[in-house]
Amino acid sequence: MEYAIPRPLRLPVSPEEWQLRARACLAPGTYDYLAGAAGSEDAKIRDEEAFRQWRIVPRFLQDVAKRDLSVKVLGVTFPAPVLLAPIGRQALFHPEAEAASARAAASLGVPFILGTESSRSIEEVAAVMGDAVRWFQLYPPKSFEVAESFIRRAEASGYSAIVITVDRPLEGWQEPDLRNAYFPIMFPHAVTNFITDPVFMAGIPKRYYADHSYILNEVFRIFYNPAFTWRGLSRLRNITRLPILLKGILHPVDAEQALAAGADGIVVSNHSGRQLDGTISALEALPSVCERIRGRIPVLMDSGIRRGADVMKALALGASAVLVGRLYVYALSVAGEVGVTRVVSDLIAELDISMANAGICSVSGLNSSLLVRST
Ligand SMILES: Cc1cc2nc3c(=O)[nH]c(=O)nc-3n(C[C@H](O)[C@H](O)[C@H](O)COP(=O)(O)O)c2cc1C
Numbered sequence: 001m002e003y004a005i006p007r008p009l010r011l012p013v014s015p016e017e018w019q020l021r022a023r024a025c026l027a028p029g030t031y032d033y034l035a036g037a038a039g040s041e042d043a044k045i046r047d048e049e050a051f052r053q054w055r056i057v058p059r060f061l062q063d064v065a066k067r068d069l070s071v072k073v074l075g076v077t078f079p080a081p082v083l084l085a086p087i088g089r090q091a092l093f094h095p096e097a098e099a100a101s102a103r104a105a106a107s108l109g110v111p112f113i114l115g116t117e118s119s120r121s122i123e124e125v126a127a128v129m130g131d132a133v134r135w136f137q138l139y140p141p142k143s144f145e146v147a148e149s150f151i152r153r154a155e156a157s158g159y160s161a162i163v164i165t166v167d168r169p170l171e172g173w174q175e176p177d178l179r180n181a182y183f184p185i186m187f188p189h190a191v192t193n194f195i196t197d198p199v200f201m202a203g204i205p206k207r208y209y210a211d212h213s214y215i216l217n218e219v220f221r222i223f224y225n226p227a228f229t230w231r232g233l234s235r236l237r238n239i240t241r242l243p244i245l246l247k248g249i250l251h252p253v254d255a256e257q258a259l260a261a262g263a264d265g266i267v268v269s270n271h272s273g274r275q276l277d278g279t280i281s282a283l284e285a286l287p288s289v290c291e292r293i294r295g296r297i298p299v300l301m302d303s304g305i306r307r308g309a310d311v312m313k314a315l316a317l318g319a320s321a322v323l324v325g326r327l328y329v330y331a332l333s334v335a336g337e338v339g340v341t342r343v344v345s346d347l348i349a350e351l352d353i354s355m356a357n358a359g360i361c362s363v364s365g366l367n368s369s370l371l372v373r374s375t
């Protein structure tokens with residue numbers, strides 16, 4: 001078993017405590033995989049430091065008695081500027097896996113982004129979410145046919161956007177996983193979306209249907225594509241009317257190119273430092289990407305969001321909304337759906353209180369005049 005979870009009644013409050021509690025209830029290799037980042041982990045550390053480098057200069061006497069945290073992204077209004085990031089293989093962290101996270105998101109009205117390598121199928125997650133907003137994340141494929149099949153399944157199951165993650169041509173250099181010999185081949189639940197896909201399974205000889213390590217090898221052999229380029233993207237763009245967001249953009253020139261390629265949105269992200277050691281932090285990259293995009297498409301961001309003030313800073317620097325990654329998975333690990341609901345609603349509550357105490361009563365009131373950069 002990868003997990004051994006006590007069901008504590010007293011839930012943590014701070015992000016730091018959620019993380020410590022997750023560490024206590026996960027197997028050491030699993031915790032290191034979740035918390036870890038590439039190489040020296042410089043990019044991950046920088047992500048969190050980048051938020052501290054900006055300081056909020058509050059305004060007072062502004063009538064903040066009523067606040068509205070809602071945002072409109074791609075024509076849909078969300079109650080708060082927060083989404084749950086795609087995190088693959090959630091069965092590693094809790095037996096209910098993505099079903100628990102998706103139910104928590106649905107109960108709060110927060111969009112859930114299902115990862116390509118989810119432990120629950122596209123259809124099952126849709127079924128637990130009812131009418132709630134869900135997006136599907138797709139890694140750049142080698143097999144256009146399997147990718148098309150995933151997109152059709154997402155369309156048929158009511159997912160309202162496709163997030164193509166561009167920052168992972170190969171896995172990052174994850175030293176904790178190398179040290180612990182913690183490799184994907186150990187995770188049969190990584191193949192759920194593949195074994196439930198008729199197009200993918202058509203290429204698998206029947207005698208291997210129950211052999212998950214064979215299937216996972218096939219996933220790597222025929223699906224992931226480090227040679228994928230803007231040309232492949234335009235092919236995907238042409239087969240769906242769903243909005244496409246590109247996740248993992250850091251360079252303003254890539255942002256411009258995403259727009260030219262027909263992307264409907266961007267997620268500025270360094271994958272929380274898990275891909276490339278030494279990258280610019282997502283928060284540092286955000287202003288120059290927003291400057292290039294000039295409001296033509298929404299620019300979301302993630303990597304390092306832990307608190308309400310972090311969300312405020314990202315929005316003040318131009319993000320339309322933020323994605324939360326590890327934070328909700330720490331809570332999933334500790335307490336399943338209850339944990340995810342609690343941690344996300346606390347994040348939103350802290351954001352609400354922080355905005356009031358800064359003299360801001362709506363997300364449209366957040367801009368860079370609220371911030372100074374420490375030297
Ligand atoms: C364990 C783990 C698995 C992840 N899996 C995926 C994935 O399948 N697809 C994806 O686009 N991003 C994936 N990410 C990246 C997240 O979507 C997100 O960019 C990042 O976690 C945000 O930073 P934060 O964890 O500091 O909030 C993963 C991140 C972690 C920690």
Ligand SMILES: O=C(O)C(=O)c1ccccc1
Nearest residue numbers: 087088089117168271274
């Ligand atoms: O570990 C990750 O960061 C990640 O992006 C991923 C990708 C595929 C499956 C699981 C996780």
